[in-house]
Amino acid sequence: MIFSSTNFKYLWHHPVTKIIKSFWFFYCLAIFIVIARFAPNFARDGGLIKGQYSIGYGAVAWIFLQSGLSMSTKKILANISNWRAHLTIATMSFLITSSIVYGFCVAIIKSNDNNIDKWVLMGIITTITCPTTVASNVIMTHDANGNDLLCVCEVVLGNLFGAFITPALVQMYTSNDLFSFGDPSSGGSISALYGRVMKQVGLSVFVPLFVGQCIQNVFPKQTSAYIGFLKKYNIKIGSYMLLLIMFSSFSTAFYQKSFTSVSHICIVFVCLFNLGVYLFFTLVSFCIARPFFLLKLFPEDPVKGKCSNLYYYSYKVFRPFYYNKKDTICIMYCAPAKTAALGVSLITSQYGNHKEHLGKLLVPLVLYQGEQVLTANFFVPILKRWVKDEIEQDKLREQEEADDEKTLSGTSDLEKLPTTDIDRQTVSSSESSTV
Template sequence: MKFSNPTLQRIWVHPITEFLRSLWFFYCLAIFIVIARFAPNFARDGGLIKGQYSIGYGAVAWIFLQSGLSMSTRRILANISNWRAHLTIAMMSFLLTSSIVYGFCVAIKKSNNKYIDDWVLMGIICTITCPTTVASNVIMTQNAGGNDLLCVCEVVLGNLFGAFITPALVQMYTSNNLFAFGDPSAGGSINALYGRVMKQVGLSVFVPLFVGQCIQNIFPKPTSAYIGFLKKHNIKIGSYMLLLIMFSSFSTAFYQKSFTSVSHVCIIFVCFFNLAVYLFFTGISFLVARPIWIIKLFPQEPVKGECSRAYYYSYKLFRPFYYNKKDTICIMFCAPAKTAALGVSLITSQYGTHKEHLGKLLVPLVLYQAEQVLTASIFVPILKRWARDEIEQDNINSQNENQTGVTDEFDLEKYPSSSTSDSEDQSISTIEQFTI
């Protein structure tokens, strides 16, 4: 924006003003939360605009339609085969996070603190067993310059498997006498839960992604012009849709009186506990994605015949688990994140006969969603600066491909699932950067 008045123009481009403008997402989120507080019926599930469909499906579908339009089909297929990253994120998302947080919940329960509601603890357990979020991790990974293609794959796989894994984990953690009051077996039909999850992932993630890929390959020039228009005018569709998703979640929570059904002390505890959990597992995700012991044990790529067979095969087995920076960013945003879009359905389906406690169960989930988005937004510029060398190299490769029109054939031996340290110079991560 340009002003005719020189003084106004200097104020507009001042570093402090630019910093304040960069926080527009937080301002908008605060406004939406206030609207959700005083008019919860507008965007809630089953509300005036049927938020479970117009936002739960529509907004998420638009995000993945954008992803389908901007992502290379060949590289999506390459990242689907990155089984090491899928395994790492699944182990972190479902097993490591849930088991550690469950241990904390047991300790809190044993302390018999009268201010911490037992149903809120159950909500924490349900939240931490949920799969990775559907939208925010993709947007944050794109904004940070990470491997957004791998992130899309994780969203699809994580939520499909999460429909089966999450109820099983909740059943396992609540099968003892300590949490017998929250036995999900008394809830709604698990088959209905599976049906809803498959329907939502299919219609809001897979179908728009597939449609976007079809449009991109059938009409490459109009698609390129459309993406260029969004970049030129800095139109952040993904961020706008994410605001709507959070607006719907808060509206549903306020309508069900989630924040007034428990004490203020409990709400404050959940806020700090969620923040600590997210920060802790984000740090753990970084250490798991780039374990220093691999570099120490395998400093050089072996040449067959010039090293021992043990070193050669150990290198081939373990070195790919030291991920490049762009894959590491994806892992850091995917592993600790938890979905609210599907989490609400997972909780309500499992506890269908406990409607009087449903608001308490949703408190940790709704707060975790807001805190993970706000915290991840702070990490975005830090991680983007850290991975700047890979991003610049990918931009150079992209320009070279556009000039020559030549693309390499996909070869898993040459590009081992874009997860080895050698691939930091020639990563098969996305080279078509589309910053939402």
């Protein structure tokens, strides 16, 4: 045989083949986008399989069920108390990103360029005010060996507060003459938006995460065996579910004729603008997570009594804002990311009186979701190599702590044994009297 099983194995494990296989996510995404283009009614919101429930709830719930099964309860509680990271990501996600992008949109609309549709700019503003995405950042942070526990906490907190902050930001940015056409106050009831978002976050995030934690603590051996099985056969359930979520988003956009409602120049502009925004804010997130001046201001650990009180307390307050590498990866993935789940709900709820413009409003949101996932995937191997040394140090530290515990345990056992001749005689006499 010219093509034997040996040749097949050689080709399958060849370095070039491994590189090609590593991009499987992009191949699958391209296939799903083609299917969404020609059969948009299948997975769209309200479509054949009711994508808003089967995928919007089911796929996201499965992702967080996996997180609940694999994450330590103690570590989750520890990351919930990390208020500095929550403050950093919230400030970056809601205030810094939205204010800068709003400035760009004002400049574009004042240029009076007819090639850029004003409703598309309104969609950009709506997109950039949204909180961090529900699924993709958790998966990417996990794949890059970042702090995925902190990422889960950010998803929960960001989307809960985002249901209130995002509509307020949109209202604030549109309360002027430039964007008066996009004032959402004349749309549908905002209470419907809150209800839908709370329902989605509760059923697709809280409940599966809680169930996963319960199963993990009640059936630890079975859970460990299940997680081990997934790792052994490299089954990436989170990535599969993410593909379905994006499939549903593109299906909804194609069904709404989002990409045909604006000019090709406008589509190209949105693609390049979204890519530039994501890359820029990823860089800004890295700079905010690891500000170099903190190392200059606080070069040494303070020892009370050997340094001034000002240095000691300033170190305790400000130095923790220089995050370790695992937390930095989480911040880099969470801060620039924007959720389509809240974005679609916001647009459909608040722009109910502008149905003819829904497609244009959805263009930036759907394209941003796709571009952030594709770009984040490229960062995964780079960040994985960057954080490798820190992970090795953590493993060594954990091993040393385990060895210290064993040593202390052995010492306590030895203390119970007789160490002197008098002690041995006392033990011997007590044993003989007992006999």
